[in-house]
Amino acid sequence: MDSLQDRASARLAWLRSVLGDPAARLTPASADASFRSYWCTEHDGQSWILMDSPPALEDPAPWLEMGARLAAAALHVPAVHARDLQQGFLLIEDLGDHLYLPALNAGSVDALYGDAMEAWLRMQRDVDIGGQPNTPLHGDAGFADR
Numbered sequence: 001m002d003s004l005q006d007r008a009s010a011r012l013a014w015l016r017s018v019l020g021d022p023a024a025r026l027t028p029a030s031a032d033a034s035f036r037s038y039w040c041t042e043h044d045g046q047s048w049i050l051m052d053s054p055p056a057l058e059d060p061a062p063w064l065e066m067g068a069r070l071a072a073a074a075l076h077v078p079a080v081h082a083r084d085l086q087q088g089f090l091l092i093e094d095l096g097d098h099l100y101l102p103a104l105n106a107g108s109v110d111a112l113y114g115d116a117m118e119a120w121l122r123m124q125r126d127v128d129i130g131g132q133p134n135t136p137l138h139g140d141a142g143f144a145d146r
Contacts, residue, residue: 007054011026011050011052011089012025014084015041018082019091021043024041024043025041027041029094035057036052036053036060037052038051039052048091048092049092049093049094050089050091051063051091051092052089053088054088055087059088061085063090064083067080069127069129070127072126072127072128073122073126074126075119075122075123075127079093080092100116
């Protein structure tokens, strides 16, 4: 694609085709520290996120692979409703914007932190990391032995 406008037009056309809704609209959902961008849409009473990963700059396949690994460990990841890897578009479940911090209080802290710690433990214990690059959490990160 030659311009940001071409990308925006392709993104919207793909969304409308996938949803079968010629009036579908996109609004910015959040920023990313990569070349990905995220867009929110509403359709039939449900909120969706369109992830735009320009294929020449940001391959979405590793994101999908990691999501499958996390889901296999019974962790909640966004469900993928539609994908077009050639264009770099994914339509995924919107997990919402409810944050723990505003919900924390004396009555909720044990349950919320318990859920978070259980997810963290499950991630450490049950996620298949075979074939993944080494990271400080998963092996030698290039640090010299001391």
